[in-house]
Amino acid sequence: MIRLDDVAIFVQTVDSGSFSLAARQMHISPGLASSAVQRLEKALGARLFVRSTRTMHLTDTGTRYLPHARAMLAALAAGQHALQREGDAVAGPLRLSAPSDFGRNLLAPWLDAFQKQHPAVSIELRLSDRAVDLFSQPLDAAIRYGAPADSGLVLMPLAPDNRRTLCAAPSYITRHGRPTELDDLTRHNCLRFIWADQVHERWRFFPPSERAGERVVEVRGDRISDDGDVARRWAIDGHGIVYKSRIDVVDDLRAGRLVELVPSAWCEPAPLNLLTAHRPAAASSVQQLRDFLRARCLEHLSRI
Template sequence: MIRLDDVEIFVRAAQAVSFSEAARQLNISPGLASAAVQRLEKTLNARLFIRSTRSLQLAEDGERYLPHALALLEAQRQGQAALADAQCELAGPLRLSLPSDLGRNLLLPWLDAFQHLHPRITVHLRLSDRAADLLRQPLDAVVRYGPLADSSLLALPLIEHNRRALCAAPAYLARHGRPQRPEDLRQHNCLRFVWSEQLHERWRFTLPDGERTVAVTGNRISDDADVVRRWALAGEGLIYKSRLDLIPDLLAGRLLEVFPSPWCEPLPLHLMCAHRSRLTPVITQLRGFLQGRCEELVAGYNALRPGRGPENRLP
């Protein structure tokens, strides 16, 4: 059986035309190098070198064998690289909980693209507008909006400067007029959603002259934010939710922003894990991938939408 160590010594000696130089490169003694080549010659039943006291040169069989020896060493290198890649390849289950609207309409195609890059990952998704318990439920991470409360959870920002947007369909504004101040919302049909058993009916704004909180009312409530967005698209009322969710509708003109962006409530987006020990390579790469897609979406919105005044740009 041919030993690859012997093949490497043969190649080094052939390239250096010296057993001593080959031994020096491999940090072994010249005697070991010479013995390795003799062992290879015996295995191959061929004379690879013509030796004399003053010179070393390849024999005819050595010339013939050298390209095959190089191919053997290259095959070994490629095999080791393939094993290293396999060990670094992302694999295993990825168990995520996502908000309903963001999950269905933005994150789902992004996760498809991520899984196509890493096909050995198995994705398990939960779409819900209820708070997930990372400590009790079998989840690797959750994607959630909102400022961080004091918590032991590990939060990785996906987009920190996102805000809510107050929006309505053009048809609704044509019928009911455009509110000018937060107080005007009391005369409008406001589409509300339930988040973790709590009705989101106190809408907060920051005006140049101070904070405003308006208790809004309306004839439609859902525990699924995607349903509330669909009602807004149908012209049934005003919606106040993450602008990131609404960017495709805003760019297409299906929804219009009612108030300037700085008036609206901050709503950062995070990828959250139970603790640092759950920060696996899969989660780390997923965070970078989703963060990049969020940045691309926001940059496209700021660049392509009409009326790109600084007061309306997404920070």
């Protein structure tokens, strides 16, 4: 029997980087934190951490289990939140901005399900890969990748462990070959897109062999779009290699429409967040949406 307290300690240990720091944050002893993770490992029949006297890091099994653990805790929090707010009507307009690819292919159908749970909510959805000013625009929240430049915004993580992925269609690989090294990307047709008014053409990677910690490859290609969904569709049609948020291409990878070209651990982090300028009139709806979307994101990423 897996105890949710043990799962929570496991996730906190990952986020903190050590048993002692996790224990301090959770107001328990380091020994209790260590015992909880050992108990979870025994229940799962697998090691989650590789430990030494100075370091501790996730095993491959631990890395695969982490999104499921986060999803369990998110579902628990969502249930508790729903009970706490039982009787509170979530109603009124909810005005959102989201990236084009995520918004069109994932968020839109998820909002259908959200409205079924809260039929008194009306949705206004604006899709754009440009940064929006939540203080000047008539928006209650925005979904964006990475940390906001404006520290006055409230950041609520939806998929904190999301990363980019380097991928291409099997048809492209058949015609042009598969890059065997990151520098090979300079000889391939790379599909670029505009994000926050800048062409995303300096692709960052974190291979374990890189002494500097990261490798930046400046890529070129014959197609650029200001819509991330267009770049993804070009890749599926075999026009080149794309470096996209992994959450956007999970279904394409599962179906074989796209193939990952390097390990996901090498790719640039792309945490997905819900941002708000904290408008009190929409606070309840935004919090409910945050819990709903976080559970959906974690479940979606755990499918591959």
